[in-house]
Amino acid sequence: MTPTVTPYRPSERVGRDGFLQVLHAEWTKFRTVRGWTVGMMAAALMVVLFALLVGVSSNQKGSPPVPIGPGGEPVTDSFYFVHQPLAGDGSITVSVSALKSSIPKAPGDLRPGTVPWAKAGLIIKDGTRQGSPYAAIMATGSHGVRMQDNYVNDTAGPTGPASAESPRRLRLDRSGDTITGYASTDGTKWTKVGTTQVSGLGSTAQVGLFVASPPAVGGGGTAGSVSTATFGDLRTQGGWAGGNWTGSQVGAKSPTFAGYPENAPGSFTGSDARFTVTGAGDIAPAVSDSLPTGGHLRNILTGTFAALIAVIVVGALFITAEYRNKMIHLTLAASPRRSRVLVAKAIVLWAVTFVAGSVGAILATPLGLGLARGNGVYIFPVTSSTELRVELGTAALLATASVLALSVGAIFRHSAGAVTTAIVAIVLPYILIAIPFMPASVSKGVATVTPGAAFAVQQTLVPYDQVASNYTPYYGYYPLAPWAGFAVLAGYAVASLAVAAVLLNRRDA
Amino acid sequence: MYKNQHETTPNRKLTPMSAAEIVVAGLRKRYGATRALDGMSFTVRPGLVTGFLGPNGAGKSTTMRVILGLDAVDAGTALIEGKPYHSLRHPLNHVGSLLDAAALHPSRSARDHLLWLAHSQGLAARRVNQVIEQVGLTSAARRKAGGYSLGMRQRLGIAAALLGDPPIIMLDEPFNGMDPDGIIWMRGFLRSLAAQGRAVLVSSHLMSEVQDTADHLVVVGRGKAIADAGVADLIAAASGNRVALRTTAGTHAMRVLGHAGAAVAATGRDTITVSGLPADRIVTLLNQSAVPFSEVSAHRATLEDVYLELTRDAVEFRAATQSEVSR
Structure with missing residues (x-):
C-alpha cells in the first residue's frame, strides 16, 4: 500500500568536518554565556584590584634606604670594620686564630653556637658607605676560607675552621x-684563593679587618647572632699612611640589618699586631629573610588566588553545565568524535583564560609596583624579561588550572565536586605555602608534587649558596624552577584531560 | 501526498520503496538487572511519519539515544542510511533530533544556541535565521532561552533538528507541554516534513497525540517492538469481523447465535459483540427466532483500543515489578 517515495536529499555539502568547526562551536558556546565571560573578566579584575590594594595599603615612607650593591641588587652591608686608608697598591696579611659565635636563646641570654657563615678576615672597600665595592678574604664558621667580592661573588678556599692550634x-x-686573595696555614706557603677585578675602589681605599655574623637560621625564622674573632700577625705593605686603626660599624641602621643582640655591641680591642673584633651583620646579597620589608612581584600578584577560584568555577561549568541541562546530548550528537569536543573545549578555555590572565597581570604589575614604590616600599628588582615571565606565567597558571577544572568536571559530570576538587588541588597548596610556620620539608613537598607547584612561575627571588636563609615557598623561594613548577600543573591537567577523554568515550552520554 | 518517483531533480536520487532511512536491528541493553532494550527492531521509511509509541519506560528514549550514538548497546545495530551514526561527517545533515527540549543553557539566547550548533556543522548564521523563522521564534530569538515556555523550547528544539536540513527527523515526545495551538501546528509541521520525502520518527506515550498524524506505527513495550505496521492495517487487524448488537433479550439472542456457530460475548447491559457471522445473517436469524433488537452495526476498533491491547502486557509487567526503567 505504500507508494514509492523519493527520500528527501538535501544538496550534498562539500565542506570539511574539520576540528576547526568543533573549535568554532565551542568558542561560540563560551562567548554566548554572559556569566562565563563575566567570570573571566572578574578574574582579570581580581588580579588588578589586589595589586592596587597591595600597593595602596603598603607604607614604608621614611624608612632608611635599602643598600644597593654595584650590580644593582639589594645587599646586606653591615659589619664591624677596623680600617686604615691605603693609597694605591699594597698588601695586608693577618692570621685568624679564633672565630666564636653567640646566638641569643632569649632576649639578653646569649649562648655559644655555630653560625656557618660568620666571617672574619681582610677586606678592601671603597669607604664605609653601604653597598660600595669591595673584595675580601675570610675565615668562616663552617665553610672554610672564602674569597668574596661585590656581594654576589664567592670562591671557596682551604677548608676547616680557624683555631689557636691551626690559625688561618x-x-x-x-x-x-x-685584588688577589691568598690563604696559608704556616705563613710561608701561600695558596692563591682567587683574583678579581673590582672597579670603583678609588685611588685610596679603606682596608683592614672585619667581622660579620649573619642571623642564625632555625625553626622557620632567624635570630641575630654576634661573633668575635681573634686576629694576630697583622702586617701591611705598600702605600699605607700609618697611624691608628679606626673601628667603625658599617651600616648600623639599615633595612637589611636587624642589629646586635642585647648587650653585645660591635667593638675592637688591641693594637699593633693583635686584635679582638666583635661584629654582627653580613656582607652579602639580601634575601627575603634579611630584607623582610622588601616586596616582590609575587606580592603584587596576590590576586592570583582569587582569580584562580573564578577561572576554576568557569572551567568546571563549561562542561558540567552541559551535563546538568543535558545539552551534552546535543553536543555529542553534533560531534560524535567525542575526544575532539573535549580538546576543543580545553583549547578555547585555555586561550580565553590566558588572555584574561595576561591582561590582568600585565595591567596589575606596573600599577601595583608604582603604588608600592610611591609608598616607599622597596621591591626586589627583576629584569623586564623576568617580569614578563611572571606575568605570562601567571596567565598560563590560571589557564591551565581552568583546564584542570574542566577535565575534573568532565570526569565528575558535576559542578560542585569538580570545583571543590580543583580548588583543593591548586588553591589549598597555595594556602599551605602561605602559612609561615609550615615546616620547610612540608611546604617544599607541597610546592613540588601538587598542582600548586606552578606558583613557582611567580618566583623572582634568587637563593644564594653563601647566604643561609629560609629558602621556603613562604619566603618566595620555590623548590622547582619557574617553568618546571608550571610543568607539574600542566602534567596534572593533561593527565586528567586524558582520563576525561577515555571516560567520555566509554560512558553513555 | 508523496512525491512522484519521476519528479527528478539533480540533487535527489531515487530510492526504491524498500530503502529505509533508519534500520534498528536487535538492540539489547541492560542497566544492571533491568533490561532497557530487549531485541528492539524496526525501520523508519522516507515520506512517512512513523509514530514510536509505548508506555513510559518501554525503551523509546533509549532507542533514540542509541540511534544517535549517545548510548552504547550490548548487542544489535542502528544504522542511518546504512551507516553507523558515528561515521557521519556532518551528522546534523543526516539526522535532526530533539531528545529533550530543556537541553539548553538557560542564559544563552535561542539564536546563540542554534549558532554554536550551526558552527559545529560548518553552517552559516544565515541558516540559523531561516530555521528560527520556520518555527516562528523570530521575535523571541534574542531572548535568553531560560525564560522560554516549554512550548517555545519545543519549537527551538525543532529548529535545532531542522538546522542541517536533514532527510531524517527524530523527535522524542514533541507534544509535551504544547498548548492546543502548538499541537495543531506541530501536526501540520510533521505532515509537511514527511510530504517533502523526509523520514519522521515521533515518539509518544499517548496514542491520541499521533493517531491523526502518523502513517506508520511502531508500538513498543518492555524494550522491544510489539507491532510495526501501517495505521490502517493495525486497525483492521484489531477490529476483526465483529458485529455489535443492541438487544433487551440478551440471553435469548446469545443462545440463538451460538447455535448458528458464532462467538458471542456480552459487552454491556444490553449490548453483545458477535464474531463469525456477517451482519445480514445475524438479522435473519434474530427475526426467525423473534428476538427483539434495536441495532446491529459493524464493530470498528479505535487506535486507542489497539494500543491499550498491545501494551497491556508491558504496563502490567511494570506495575507488578515496580522496576521503573527511567532511561
Whole structure:
C-alpha cells in the first residue's frame, strides 16, 4: 500500500568536518554565556584590584634606604670594620686564630653556637658607605676560607675552621683594580684563593679587618647572632699612611640589618699586631629573610588566588553545565568524535583564560609596583624579561588550572565536586605555602608534587649558596624552577584531560 | 501526498520503496538487572511519519539515544542510511533530533544556541535565521532561552533538528507541554516534513497525540517492538469481523447465535459483540427466532483500543515489578 517515495536529499555539502568547526562551536558556546565571560573578566579584575590594594595599603615612607650593591641588587652591608686608608697598591696579611659565635636563646641570654657563615678576615672597600665595592678574604664558621667580592661573588678556599692550634693566615693584595686573595696555614706557603677585578675602589681605599655574623637560621625564622674573632700577625705593605686603626660599624641602621643582640655591641680591642673584633651583620646579597620589608612581584600578584577560584568555577561549568541541562546530548550528537569536543573545549578555555590572565597581570604589575614604590616600599628588582615571565606565567597558571577544572568536571559530570576538587588541588597548596610556620620539608613537598607547584612561575627571588636563609615557598623561594613548577600543573591537567577523554568515550552520554 | 518517483531533480536520487532511512536491528541493553532494550527492531521509511509509541519506560528514549550514538548497546545495530551514526561527517545533515527540549543553557539566547550548533556543522548564521523563522521564534530569538515556555523550547528544539536540513527527523515526545495551538501546528509541521520525502520518527506515550498524524506505527513495550505496521492495517487487524448488537433479550439472542456457530460475548447491559457471522445473517436469524433488537452495526476498533491491547502486557509487567526503567 505504500507508494514509492523519493527520500528527501538535501544538496550534498562539500565542506570539511574539520576540528576547526568543533573549535568554532565551542568558542561560540563560551562567548554566548554572559556569566562565563563575566567570570573571566572578574578574574582579570581580581588580579588588578589586589595589586592596587597591595600597593595602596603598603607604607614604608621614611624608612632608611635599602643598600644597593654595584650590580644593582639589594645587599646586606653591615659589619664591624677596623680600617686604615691605603693609597694605591699594597698588601695586608693577618692570621685568624679564633672565630666564636653567640646566638641569643632569649632576649639578653646569649649562648655559644655555630653560625656557618660568620666571617672574619681582610677586606678592601671603597669607604664605609653601604653597598660600595669591595673584595675580601675570610675565615668562616663552617665553610672554610672564602674569597668574596661585590656581594654576589664567592670562591671557596682551604677548608676547616680557624683555631689557636691551626690559625688561618689570610692575605689580600691590591694592584690597580686587581685584588688577589691568598690563604696559608704556616705563613710561608701561600695558596692563591682567587683574583678579581673590582672597579670603583678609588685611588685610596679603606682596608683592614672585619667581622660579620649573619642571623642564625632555625625553626622557620632567624635570630641575630654576634661573633668575635681573634686576629694576630697583622702586617701591611705598600702605600699605607700609618697611624691608628679606626673601628667603625658599617651600616648600623639599615633595612637589611636587624642589629646586635642585647648587650653585645660591635667593638675592637688591641693594637699593633693583635686584635679582638666583635661584629654582627653580613656582607652579602639580601634575601627575603634579611630584607623582610622588601616586596616582590609575587606580592603584587596576590590576586592570583582569587582569580584562580573564578577561572576554576568557569572551567568546571563549561562542561558540567552541559551535563546538568543535558545539552551534552546535543553536543555529542553534533560531534560524535567525542575526544575532539573535549580538546576543543580545553583549547578555547585555555586561550580565553590566558588572555584574561595576561591582561590582568600585565595591567596589575606596573600599577601595583608604582603604588608600592610611591609608598616607599622597596621591591626586589627583576629584569623586564623576568617580569614578563611572571606575568605570562601567571596567565598560563590560571589557564591551565581552568583546564584542570574542566577535565575534573568532565570526569565528575558535576559542578560542585569538580570545583571543590580543583580548588583543593591548586588553591589549598597555595594556602599551605602561605602559612609561615609550615615546616620547610612540608611546604617544599607541597610546592613540588601538587598542582600548586606552578606558583613557582611567580618566583623572582634568587637563593644564594653563601647566604643561609629560609629558602621556603613562604619566603618566595620555590623548590622547582619557574617553568618546571608550571610543568607539574600542566602534567596534572593533561593527565586528567586524558582520563576525561577515555571516560567520555566509554560512558553513555 | 508523496512525491512522484519521476519528479527528478539533480540533487535527489531515487530510492526504491524498500530503502529505509533508519534500520534498528536487535538492540539489547541492560542497566544492571533491568533490561532497557530487549531485541528492539524496526525501520523508519522516507515520506512517512512513523509514530514510536509505548508506555513510559518501554525503551523509546533509549532507542533514540542509541540511534544517535549517545548510548552504547550490548548487542544489535542502528544504522542511518546504512551507516553507523558515528561515521557521519556532518551528522546534523543526516539526522535532526530533539531528545529533550530543556537541553539548553538557560542564559544563552535561542539564536546563540542554534549558532554554536550551526558552527559545529560548518553552517552559516544565515541558516540559523531561516530555521528560527520556520518555527516562528523570530521575535523571541534574542531572548535568553531560560525564560522560554516549554512550548517555545519545543519549537527551538525543532529548529535545532531542522538546522542541517536533514532527510531524517527524530523527535522524542514533541507534544509535551504544547498548548492546543502548538499541537495543531506541530501536526501540520510533521505532515509537511514527511510530504517533502523526509523520514519522521515521533515518539509518544499517548496514542491520541499521533493517531491523526502518523502513517506508520511502531508500538513498543518492555524494550522491544510489539507491532510495526501501517495505521490502517493495525486497525483492521484489531477490529476483526465483529458485529455489535443492541438487544433487551440478551440471553435469548446469545443462545440463538451460538447455535448458528458464532462467538458471542456480552459487552454491556444490553449490548453483545458477535464474531463469525456477517451482519445480514445475524438479522435473519434474530427475526426467525423473534428476538427483539434495536441495532446491529459493524464493530470498528479505535487506535486507542489497539494500543491499550498491545501494551497491556508491558504496563502490567511494570506495575507488578515496580522496576521503573527511567532511561
